[in-house]
Amino acid sequence: MRTESILVIEDDKNISFMIEAVLEMGGYKSQVCMDGERAYEIIKEQNFSLILLDVMLPGMDGFELMEKIQNLNIPVIFITAKQEVSDKIRGLKLGADDYITKPFDSMELLARIDAVLRRCHKDNQSDILEYGQIEVDILKHEVLQNHEKVLLTPKEYEVLLYFLKNQDVVVRRERLMNDVWGYDFMGETRTIDNHVQNVRKKLGLKGQLVTVHKVGYCLNSMISGKGESM
Amino acid sequence: MKIWQRIFLVTLLLVICSMFIVGNSIVNKNFHRDLDKAIASGKKVHRETELEIQTKLLNEKIATSMLFLSDELYFNILLESMKEYNNENGVKIILSDLGQTFSNKNYQKIESEELKVGWKIIAKQEKYYLIIKDSKQILGRNVWFFSEIDVSEVYKNYCLQMEELRKWCVAVSVVVAVLLVIVIKIALHPIKKIQKEIHEIVNGNYGRTLSVNGNTELTNLAVDVNNMSATIQKKISEMEEVLENRKIFIGDMTHEMKTPLTSILGFADILSVNRKLTEEQRIKYSECIYQEAKRLKNMSGKLMELIQVQGKLIELKPVNLGDMLEKIVDLEQIIWQKKKIKFSQNLCEVWILGDEDLLKSLFLNLIDNAGKASTVQGVIDITIKKDSQQYIGVFITDQGVGIPEEEIKKITEPFYMVDKSRTRKEGGVGLGLALCVEIIKLHKGKLEIKSCLDKGSTFSVYFPVTKNKKETE
Numbered sequence: 059m060r061t062e063s064i065l066v067i068e069d070d071k072n073i074s075f076m077i078e079a080v081l082e083m084g085g086y087k088s089q090v091c092m093d094g095e096r097a098y099e100i101i102k103e104q105n106f107s108l109i110l111l112d113v114m115l116p117g118m119d120g121f122e123l124m125e126k127i128q129n130l131n132i133p134v135i136f137i138t139a140k141q142e143v144s145d146k147i148r149g150l151k152l153g154a155d156d157y158i159t160k161p162f163d164s165m166e167l168l169a170r171i172d173a174v175l176r177r178c179h180k181d182n183q184s185d186i187l188e189y190g191q192i193e194v195d196i197l198k199h200e201v202l203q204n205h206e207k208v209l210l211t212p213k214e215y216e217v218l219l220y221f222l223k224n225q226d227v228v229v230r231r232e233r234l235m236n237d238v239w240g241y242d243f244m245g246e247t248r249t250i251d252n253h254v255q256n257v258r259k260k261l262g263l264k265g266q267l268v269t270v271h272k273v274g275y276c277l278n279s280m281i282s283g284k285g286e287s288m
Numbered sequence: 289m290k291i292w293q294r295i296f297l298v299t300l301l302l303v304i305c306s307m308f309i310v311g312n313s314i315v316n317k318n319f320h321r322d323l324d325k326a327i328a329s330g331k332k333v334h335r336e337t338e339l340e341i342q343t344k345l346l347n348e349k350i351a352t353s354m355l356f357l358s359d360e361l362y363f364n365i366l367l368e369s370m371k372e373y374n375n376e377n378g379v380k381i382i383l384s385d386l387g388q389t390f391s392n393k394n395y396q397k398i399e400s401e402e403l404k405v406g407w408k409i410i411a412k413q414e415k416y417y418l419i420i421k422d423s424k425q426i427l428g429r430n431v432w433f434f435s436e437i438d439v440s441e442v443y444k445n446y447c448l449q450m451e452e453l454r455k456w457c458v459a460v461s462v463v464v465a466v467l468l469v470i471v472i473k474i475a476l477h478p479i480k481k482i483q484k485e486i487h488e489i490v491n492g493n494y495g496r497t498l499s500v501n502g503n504t505e506l507t508n509l510a511v512d513v514n515n516m517s518a519t520i521q522k523k524i525s526e527m528e529e530v531l532e533n534r535k536i537f538i539g540d541m542t543h544e545m546k547t548p549l550t551s552i553l554g555f556a557d558i559l560s561v562n563r564k565l566t567e568e569q570r571i572k573y574s575e576c577i578y579q580e581a582k583r584l585k586n587m588s589g590k591l592m593e594l595i596q597v598q599g600k601l602i603e604l605k606p607v608n609l610g611d612m613l614e615k616i617v618d619l620e621q622i623i624w625q626k627k628k629i630k631f632s633q634n635l636c637e638v639w640i641l642g643d644e645d646l647l648k649s650l651f652l653n654l655i656d657n658a659g660k661a662s663t664v665q666g667v668i669d670i671t672i673k674k675d676s677q678q679y680i681g682v683f684i685t686d687q688g689v690g691i692p693e694e695e696i697k698k699i700t701e702p703f704y705m706v707d708k709s710r711t712r713k714e715g716g717v718g719l720g721l722a723l724c725v726e727i728i729k730l731h732k733g734k735l736e737i738k739s740c741l742d743k744g745s746t747f748s749v750y751f752p753v754t755k756n757k758k759e760t761e
């Protein structure tokens with residue numbers, strides 16, 4: 059369970075609700091504020107690991123707010139609707155760590171949040187991830203099952219890590235491809251399928267790392283029962 | 289062939305031809321005059337000879353007291369007459385119907401049988417001779433006179449003059465040709481200038497104007513080209529403006545669509561991939577999708593209305609505004625009961641020409657806006673007044689939040705919303721006033737907006753009074 063707390067500054071009720079739902083899915087704690095002025099107060103009062111900021115706010119402009127909080131060293135991902143490069147450059151110059159354009163899907167947002175938190179060492183991920191009898195030592199890049207080393211290729215390791223961090227969520231193939239292999243990857247989705255199969259085989263996750271037909275894969279968490287196959 | 293070449297050739301040919309024709313006829317006239325003089329003098333000699341011979345013959349007749357002269361005698365007289373003539377320019381030959389030819393000793397016989405009465409010019413040893421033939425009746429016998437006159441001088445003159453004429457023709461032609469080319473080129477030079485300017489316009493320089501001086505036909509052409517250029521420039525500016533507006537409209541529209549789409553996409557995605565949802569969450573998220581999708585539906589509906597109204601051709605029929613507004617107010621009173629809004633009306637029977645459905649839409653929109661802006665227990669007033677001889681005004685006043693001064697001119701722009709969250713909460717899209725403006729435009733009317741923050745706003749719609757007596761009351 060993540061312990062990071064994220065502040066969402068967004069004036070549209072439905073969109074802020076949606077972001078809350080996404081963050082909850084990702085296991086983060088979140089708080090919503092619909093006003094730039096209020097947001098500044100809240101930031102000063104509380105400790106947030108990350109801020110999601112919509113640049114088009116009534117009252118205080120998103121960029122203005124960013125200028126104000128620059129010295130607080132809190133990572134900011136700003137949400138834009140326009141696809142204008144000038145906006146993005148402006149935001150990044152003001153110290154934002156990343157941007158995301160509306161509309162976006164849930165995993166895209168979570169992936170960016172994860173990346174930023176890792177980069178800024180604000181993630182409270184422990185160095186060891188556990189799943190049943192499986193232990194992953196992130197620092198050593200080692201995977202142990204029943205205290206025995208399991209040999210995985212670099213990509214298989216990353217795939218395993220990805221699922222461990224996103225349990226109970228159906229990961230679409232394209233999302234997996236983008237986040238693990240990168241946007242430049244020109245290969246087929248078969249590569250992804252093969253890697254997932256390998257991870258499944260090598261770690262005996264047949265009942266837990268399930269295939270969701272035509273969509274992707276899902277690693278059921280240990281809490282949701284002994285892994286129901288779908 | 290080019291025009292200037294045509295003008296040049298035709299003018300040149302005309303000049304040459306007329307010069308030639310005139311010169312020719314003058315020279316020929318001169319020649320014939322001289323010739324006639326020679327002929328006349330020749331004929332005079334013939335006459336004299338004739339008289340002489342006649343006298344001689346008569347004398348002989350009297351002398352011999354014979355009634356008829358014998359052929360012999362006749363011959364002798366004729367012979368004598370000929371001998372007396374040594375004059376070069378005198379009668380050379382006398383023929384009688386007796387078949388004898390009497391000619392001057394120094395004179396050589398000529399073939400003259402084929403000659404009818406008249407004259408002919410023959411060339412002989414580099415000289416020219418005029419042969420004149422006459423026929424006379426002397427004492428019962430036909431006598432033909434031939435004389436030969438040296439007309440070499442006359443002829444030479446004639447040839448010289450023709451030669452002169454030819455030379456002059458050539459000289460004048462050359463000069464005229466050169467002058468013509470110069471004059472035509474100068475006259476048509478403005479065309480080249482105009483051509484150059486038009487090329488500039490074709491290459492995109494739409495506003496060019498030509499300098500206009502003088503008062504020739506080409507000046508008028510230049511003026512017309514300037515007018516054309518100005519018209520093209522105006523049209524292109526207008527079109528560019530329309531294109532720009534369209535771009536902005538589409539940009540705003542896309543932007544407005546992004547907001548509901550973000551929620552819809554987000555929630556749909558969560559519903560799809562999140563396996564840990566509670567039933568409560570599932571219901572809430574699906575409801576959000578539904579609401580946002582409805583918002584999109586609303587937007588697309590209003591957009592369709594707006595697009596259909598723009599540039600529509602409406603059938604103008606008489607519409608009773610007072611009646612229509614009364615019915616609308618009845619309807620709106622029920623809708624706004626929840627906010628406890630009261631309606632006051634000052635309506636009267638008034639007719640204008642228009643489209644009933646569009647007008648209903650217009651007023652529903654305006655009164656709806658008034659309702660949305662009003663606070664609880666406000667009053668909305670609707671008044672009809674004949675503003676002047678030319679306009680009928682409908683005034684909708686509310687006591688609501690009002691519109692800031694700077695925003696008044698912007699609120700009729702598509703998608704513009706003064707308070708986005710309030711508008712969206714009430715299910716609005718920001719297209720209502722844009723639609724109203726289009727409808728008013730179609731009815732050739734005017735819209736005026738006055739507002740005071742926190743006090744209220746008045747929307748005034750003016751319609752032109754119809755001039756048709758039948759429809760106005």
